[in-house]
Amino acid sequence: MAGLFFDWMIAEMKHIRNFCIIAHIDHGKSTLADRLLERTGTITEREMMDQILDDNPLERERGITIKMHAIKMTYRAKDGTDYTLNLIDTPGHVDFTYEVSRSLNACEGALLVVDASQGVEAQTISNFYLALEANLEIIPVINKVDLPNAQIDVVRSQLKELMGCTDDEILEVSAKSNIGIEELLERVIQRVPPPTGSDDAPAKALIFDSVFDTYRGAVCYIRVFDGVFKENEEMMLFHNDKKFEAEEIGLLQRTKKKTGIIKAGDVGYLIPGIKDVRETKVGDTITVLRNKANEPLPGYKEVKPMVFSGVYPANMEDFEGLRDSLEKLQMNDASLVYEPETSNALGFGFRCGFLGLLHMEIIQERLDREYDQTIITTVPNVEYKVVLTNGEEQFIDNPASMPSSGTIDRVEEPFIRAEIITPTEYVGNLMQLCMDRRGIYINTTYLDPQRANLHFELPLSEIIFDYYDKLKSVSRGYASFDYDYLDYRESDLIKLDILLNGDPVDALSSIVHREKSYVWGRKLSSKLKELIPKQQFEVVIQAAIGNKVIARETVRPLRKNVTAKCYGGDITRKRKLLEKQKEGKRRMKQVGRIEVPQEAFLAVLSMEQ
């Protein structure tokens, strides 16, 4: 009996393929996933909602996948055998690099998809290297080959240059027009190795995603490497030694399919009966106590926020509501961190930490849309490492809490390694942009004679404002960009304060490079002059470094505010204008006696740099 069961298991493992699709944004990852689901009969055309894997409306709107899931497909190959194909979705943005790497680690193979008209881009390269690091079998795929402006030969040579593959290895498909899909599936069967591992070995499963369900608490998406995982058995999480009994276990078909058991090689879900996703972290390993592993799978790390911003309720009395909303959001998204803070300008609020800029925007939008919170956010900043003269180290995530300059020995800031792919004609513009942002040039490589790959090291703080927009505008939209974190480095940084009628406004403080501080101070004060409406008294805006005022602007007092004409045909419009004026006023923040509009706290973002 045991022998027979063993044979069946071996056969089973042989017929599993775990793989993912990696691509630059808009290169057709989701459409290709849809086509595979359709071709394998996992989902019929009629059932197909557009881009089914992206089930969050915000993600759909942005055309990107933020949170990944997985889906099991069954495919009868040309050899007549039924194979189980687990397609694991990956988020497509640098903010979620760590999560991408965990998803890749749940797979044995990856489809590297490149748009036939766009060619290899920055994310293509960074994803390729992540897949390489995860030891995956990588299948190069050129998508959208039926587009009139497809440059298949060019893209082929780029891929060969990048991967060192041969022409025969590259597949040509059109997910949209259903070209080459069959061949692609066959290639996955042939090339992606089946999982290895054993049901008898000490149990190890990787959490590659963890989401919150209102009724069930944490739901873990897992890949089993060794052992068998059964419902109601005692299990343990490695990073916090938390023990639990698995409430439910199953496979991921179109919906969750409860099976009660999953084995080595499988991809599935596990509901641990734990309320909080902060305990079931992505990258952690689950083991079964009955067959306990001594150590976790490698690669787990705590994700650390890289970008910080103050989040305040627009109306003071909504503080509790904001706190509740953040608490609920964190149950969904363990990478969000926050703690209460107080600002003399904005009152009670929170300092929030995000994985990156996109993550920040997503959280802010979700607070607005899903939780109906009207919030004021401050300019995002990075976390600085301050070494005091007495040798003490402090991490500063809010410019306002920068120690006074006399006590500081040095300030360090995070640096990133940037990769910019661009047609060669924009190299000059992009060099200039990076130099303006205090970039350190490393080198240039070429994907082909027309496409350069620029390597720069840049302070993270220099790319969190409008860097991406600028990059696109100086390259007419052709350059693509990706980055990863390097280290902390010393920089000549100082705190720039803004004073309104002599009083410093903490929420307007920023940390800037000394060489840029004068220009910065002047631009910021003149932007604030534009944004702060006239009051009944004069408002003096000053930018100061320590006690030294470096820029000054004046908002003259309001002298007249009355519409000249108001006859029968004007009354409706006039009422609406006044209502708007009243509404605008409601959204102002009272800083001392001065009414400051919300936009002023983000003035830096709208400044021409």
Place this chain on the structure above:
Amino acid sequence: MVADAIDDNQVFTSIFFGGGTPSLLTPIQLGGIADALHREFPVAPDVEFTVETNPGTANIKKLKEYKSIGVNRLSLGVQSFVPNDLEFLTRIHTVEDAEQCYHNARIAGFDNINIDLMFSLPTHSREQWFYNLRRTRELGPDHISAYSLTYEEGTPLHTMVKRNEVVPIEEELDAELYELTIDTLDAAGYNQYEISNYARPGKECLHNRTYWEYHEYMGLGPSAHSFYNGKRYWNIKNLNGYTRKIQKGVLPIAGEEILTNDQRAEEEIFLGLRTNGVDLKKIKKFYNLDLLDQKTSEISLFSERGFLIIDNGFLRLTKTGKAYADWIASELM
């Protein structure tokens, strides 16, 4: 069609031909319309009958004939007594046309004449504007409308400002010119009965007061607004679209707005502030809104600053307060 909406006990106290250049109408055309109005609508025997007149379009003969039709008030679009100003405002008439037209109107027997003026043009200094006020005072019209130039979005002037081809004067100077207007006209015997309107005693424009005192009105013609039975209507803007509807026997209404209680109260407040004051008792009675109670701190703040006074159950703007009418209204709404 619209005449059907009129109750038996309602009566029209004013007829006003305005918008565009109605003085281009020949006396026969104007007379025809006036006859029709009298036939179809209950018009009061002492109706105020105004025609907006462009100084370049009416000679003495025409003015006399207008008078004989029953027109008893003229509103002259003079704008300025400085040739450069008229050019800037792209007016077709000259300073001489304006003065001539005014005198002709008096000869024709009009004893109720308004002059429209425009101040705070980009070139205006205190002296220049005072010159205009002085010339107006010398003519001695019964009524003066003096408007501060506004750069409305969508107008060519607004575009020119955005392109830096026109630089508006400083708000400070605009406020000064406004005060100068109020003081000069007050000294000359004109009472400021609305933000931009001044009249000799008894010569306030009945028609405009209809709007401001929240009485009903009916507008005929493309783009005209009406207000009756608690609704505000506006007609189709496009002339062809307008006539097509009429020919089909359909009211040419482009849109309507049914005002809520709160909206009506808001309108009464800002219109009241622009004119003789907000009737606190009326607001309380009709809209159940006790302004003194609900806006105590705002009202006392504005009173301390000398912008507002409470006078005989009315909340009124002072002379200084008038320059801030919009801001104060938005705070009280």
